[in-house]
Amino acid sequence: SWWPPDVDVGRFWGLGSGLASHGGGLGCFLALWLFWWRNGRQIGAGFTRYLDAVMVSSVWVYPFVRLGNFMNSEIWGRPTDGPLGVIFDRRGFTEPRHPVQLYEAGLYFAELAFAVWLQSRYARKLRSGVVFLTLLLTHFSLRFFAEFFKESQGVDEGWSLNMGHWLSLPIVSVCAFLLLGTKRFSILAPLTADEEAENACSYGLTVNTGEASEPEAVASDSGDSGDERSPSVGDPATDGPPRPRKKKKKKP
Numbered sequence: 455s456w457w458p459p460d461v462d463v464g465r466f467w468g469l470g471s472g473l474a475s476h477g478g479g480l481g482c483f484l485a486l487w488l489f490w491w492r493n494g495r496q497i498g499a500g501f502t503r504y505l506d507a508v509m510v511s512s513v514w515v516y517p518f519v520r521l522g523n524f525m526n527s528e529i530w531g532r533p534t535d536g537p538l539g540v541i542f543d544r545r546g547f548t549e550p551r552h553p554v555q556l557y558e559a560g561l562y563f564a565e566l567a568f569a570v571w572l573q574s575r576y577a578r579k580l581r582s583g584v585v586f587l588t589l590l591l592t593h594f595s596l597r598f599f600a601e602f603f604k605e606s607q608g609v610d611e612g613w614s615l616n617m618g619h620w621l622s623l624p625i626v627s628v629c630a631f632l633l634l635g636t637k638r639f640s641i642l643a644p645l646t647a648d649e650e651a652e653n654a655c656s657y658g659l660t661v662n663t664g665e666a667s668e669p670e671a672v673a674s675d676s677g678d679s680g681d682e683r684s685p686s687v688g689d690p691a692t693d694g695p696p697r698p699r700k701k702k703k704k705k706p
Contacts, residue, residue, distance in 0.1 A: 482508070502583030503656060509586040513569045516593065517562035524555035531557075531603045552603040561596040568592060578657050581649060583639050591629035594622040 486508055490501045523529045527544040531552025539550025569589055577585055601618035632639045645653070 482512075499656075500582050502586065505583060505586040506577070509589045510569055510573050513562070513566050513589060513593070517559045517566060520555045520559040520562060524553060524559070529555055530605060532605055551605075554600055554603040557603060558597070558600045561600060562593075565589070565592055565596060578653050579645070580641065581639055581645065582652070582656070584633065584641055587629045587633050587639055588641075591626055591633070594625045594629075598622040598626065 486504055487501065490499070490504050494501065494504055520529075527542040530542050530545065530547070531554035533539075533549045534552050535550070536552075538553060540553040541547060541550055572585060572588065598619055601616055601622070604616065604618065606613070606616045607618070633641050637643060
């Protein structure tokens with residue numbers, strides 16, 4: 455059978471077990487959608503704009519979560535003979551194991567640097583929602599790699615992939631398809647004029663449409679009309695300083 459025999463689908467929805475951070479992510483997604491429905495939709499803001507902003511903020515949390523897991527001896531790795539092995543005696547282990555929490559923390563700090571660079575350099579040049587999908591793809595790709603060092607969980611011991619792999623694969627696949635296989639979130643096709651205008655409006659940029667601004671247009675119209683104003687007599691701005699009058703000589 456293609457499905458591991460020891461995995462019970464019902465445990466995904468059991469209280470205190472199941473999707474873990476994946477379930478928390480779904481809860482945040484739903485809460486954000488409700489907030490957008492009541493607030494952002496009223497002002498014409500797209501939901502994907504909210505996703506981009508929240509995702510860039512969320513990546514600051516990931517590495518510190520894994521550092522906390524390491525301090526609490528949670529999510530330990532597989533046994534190892536390497537120099538990086540750590541003995542988690544609080545959990546009753548006597549053999550060194552991979553400190554996979556530190557591995558992931560390092561990967562997520564790199565993801566954080568990538569998110570800051572992506573937001574500052576390319577967010578204004580990408581379609582709304584692309585930043586969210588790119589960072590989501592990056593995060594679960596890194597997590598997929600880190601899962602190889604974790605203790606097998608949720609599947610049969612004979613499987614080379616554990617539950618973290620199986621939960622990451624669909625997310626990576628969907629994000630890659632949306633970024634490379636659709637026009638709405640494509641990172642390959644150039645932006646249309648409407649999309650550039652939307653980005654400019656969202657980020658407070660000025661779009662050069664080739665039309666003169668209102669003050670320039672007024673000045674241009676007044677200059678072309680031929681109605682020139684004659685300078686007033688005695689105006690210091692036009693005449694300069696007053697000239698002294700010459701005294702007339704009296705005839706004898």
